[in-house]
Amino acid sequence: MMDLAKAVLAGDRRALARLLTAVENERDGVNTGLQILYPHTGHAWIIGLTGAPGTGKSSLVTELAKAYRAQGETVAILAVDPTSPFTGGAILGDRIRMRDLSGDKGVFIRSMATRGSLGGLARATRDVIRVLDAAGFDRVMVETVGAGQSEVDIVRAAYTTIVIEAPGLGDDVQAIKAGILEIADVLVVNKADRPGVDSTVRGLKTMLELGHPASREQMTSHHGQKMVVESSVAHNDGFWLPPVIRTVATEGEGIEELVAAIEAHRKYLSDAGRMHQLEQQHVEMELVDRVRDELVKQLFSVLPADTLRDVVNQVQSRSLDPQTAVNQLLAFQQVNVAK
Numbered sequence: 001m002m003d004l005a006k007a008v009l010a011g012d013r014r015a016l017a018r019l020l021t022a023v024e025n026e027r028d029g030v031n032t033g034l035q036i037l038y039p040h041t042g043h044a045w046i047i048g049l050t051g052a053p054g055t056g057k058s059s060l061v062t063e064l065a066k067a068y069r070a071q072g073e074t075v076a077i078l079a080v081d082p083t084s085p086f087t088g089g090a091i092l093g094d095r096i097r098m099r100d101l102s103g104d105k106g107v108f109i110r111s112m113a114t115r116g117s118l119g120g121l122a123r124a125t126r127d128v129i130r131v132l133d134a135a136g137f138d139r140v141m142v143e144t145v146g147a148g149q150s151e152v153d154i155v156r157a158a159y160t161t162i163v164i165e166a167p168g169l170g171d172d173v174q175a176i177k178a179g180i181l182e183i184a185d186v187l188v189v190n191k192a193d194r195p196g197v198d199s200t201v202r203g204l205k206t207m208l209e210l211g212h213p214a215s216r217e218q219m220t221s222h223h224g225q226k227m228v229v230e231s232s233v234a235h236n237d238g239f240w241l242p243p244v245i246r247t248v249a250t251e252g253e254g255i256e257e258l259v260a261a262i263e264a265h266r267k268y269l270s271d272a273g274r275m276h277q278l279e280q281q282h283v284e285m286e287l288v289d290r291v292r293d294e295l296v297k298q299l300f301s302v303l304p305a306d307t308l309r310d311v312v313n314q315v316q317s318r319s320l321d322p323q324t325a326v327n328q329l330l331a332f333q334q335v336n337v338a339k
């Protein structure tokens, strides 16, 4: 594992692929590798892209990758599918979509699907991102499909989060439901060549105005006049207003604006210690998640067989209330720790 990690640091792509497989499978000893790599992380700009199926995430990722390559930057792409235990059809489509990138040593593409729990996937995603970061890529782009908490958890590791919509999918309603608008640093309305773009853009802006503290601030500071926000450099007095950008990924339209918006957001974060704060939040969230997972795992490893089922039955039959049941379960852990 140590040799593998060192080879990754030296730029060995086969070692990278092998280490990523070990991380995904939570193989024994993988933490040794991660431990060696950790001090080498913190270089990559991590970009999360999320949105409903088929909105054009992979097409946009491909276009962004081309733009970054043209600037001389290296790119790693991670496609995470929280909805499927397989990386089947979508990935096959991606291969075709991303073929423009194939053969370029400055691009590394990897996909991951659900293994067991979503929590497990979120954890593995963070580790995979870290490995890619340590491997020296300038940009790590994480694409995740689905609608709900899972994608929110996965993009939590990103510095700049892009939420992608497309006209005519009824996505605005979906976006509210999933709460994904709240995590958007940049909004993209892709498929701007399709009818209904204007109303999708309008819908998003209305929601931003209603939901975003920055928008509220701006609206009141402009004598109650409605502000329309469509700028790549969208920050103002400490607040970041997510810009809404139209793209036609298949034609490469709007990509320059998107690249500029990502840079503007990066610059915003680098000002006034915001990046430091964001990383602190990320680390704290991650540690809390990991501690929780670890404690649950430990508890279940010391729980005698059938204990959980017995307690469930008691709660179900109303002879025990849930909190007392939890206390009883936790008692097993305390006994074990005391030993």
Ligand SMILES: Nc1nc2c(ncn2[C@@H]2O[C@H](COP(=O)(O)OP(=O)(O)OP(=O)(O)O)[C@@H](O)[C@H]2O)c(=O)[nH]1
Residues within 6 Å of the ligand: 052, 053, 054, 055, 056, 057, 058, 059, 060, 090, 093, 094, 097, 145, 190, 191, 192, 193, 194, 247, 248, 249, 250, 251
């Ligand atoms: N008309 C039009 N089609 C587009 C545009 N962008 C992507 N597409 C097409 O939309 C389809 C889905 O694009 P993808 O990039 O695979 O979308 P995705 O969001 O990655 O899809 P999943 O990963 O399956 O959720 C493909 O057939 C693309 O060619 C666009 O701007 N305009």
Ligand SMILES: [Mg+2]
Residues within 6 Å of the ligand: 057, 058, 059, 090, 094, 143, 145
């Ligand atoms: Mg895709």
